[in-house]
Amino acid sequence: MDLFGEAENWETKLNPILKKYKERKHPLDYQNTYQLLVMVVLSAQDSDANINSISPVLFEKYPTLKNLSKTDFESFLPYISKVRNHTTKAQWLLEIAKTIQNDKDIPLTMTRLTSLKGIGRKSANVILRETGKPAEGIIADLHVIRVAPRIGIIKESKDGNKVEKDLMSVLPKNIWSEIGMAISFLGRETCRPKPKCEECLLTDICNYYNTEFPKN
Incomplete structure (x- = not known):
């Protein structure tokens, strides 16, 4: 090459x-792995500053994956309406929440992260780095x-x-x-x-x- x-x-x-x-911590202002996962998905083609601005209200309403898994599209959408491509990202996040269910079960390997909707290699690399897992890319x-x-x-x-x-x-x-x-x-x-x-x-x-x- x-x-x-x-x-x-x-x-x-x-x-x-x-x-x-x-x-140095990533500019996304997350407090735990669940928040990091959600914010990384939302930040695609959007700014970290915008995602940081909408996240407090979002996570007050949906503090865990379990909470998120129990909501529906129409209820969830207003909380991310200021995010670019929010309708698609809402579908991705609800599918992720229903698939994983519990915060403790969030996968932390490249293969398993990229199998989730809305998470490509860039997003997976961010999650692995921020959670202190071995780099796979x-x-x-x-x-x-x-x-x-x-x-x-x-x-x-x-x-x-x-x-x-x-x-x-x-x-x-x-x-x-x-x-x-x-x-x-x-x-x-x-x-x-x-x-x-x-x-x-x-x-x-x-x-x-x-x-x-x-x-x-």
Whole structure:
């Protein structure tokens, strides 16, 4: 596979952001695994800030999967009406609740999580990372999709699953759990669509920076 990062020591090169963001909690303001599961499903193609804003009332009404499993579509929908694609997500969440029933039975493996409606690899990777389970992949959200090629770790792609696969092929497994969120946080705070390169910890190894601002 012809990748930018092949044979590179990316663990060492990315250590500044691994150190800065290690174990920082995901921006979704969840209190337990049930809330995390629901909020991850709701956050697809929506902002974490929006999901955080609607979650207190939602979880006051439905504090557990068991509570959620006993409601119906019409009763549930108003609680997530401000969420993008809320009708589809309501169907997914109600199906998940009826399938799992109890918070303690929420699955915490890639295979079992991705078998649930509305949970792809990105969402499953977030849940595994936040619950401290062994990484089975690398979080590839929209920030990672933008930033990883910009740094030069992989080639550009709009396909999150391809980005994840390419990252997994060049990054050592021992950093999988943290590196996705580290790159994501870098993208949220510094490597924005219009990057703030002067604030970045990775300018010495960043392909974009060294192309746009050559030292010679």
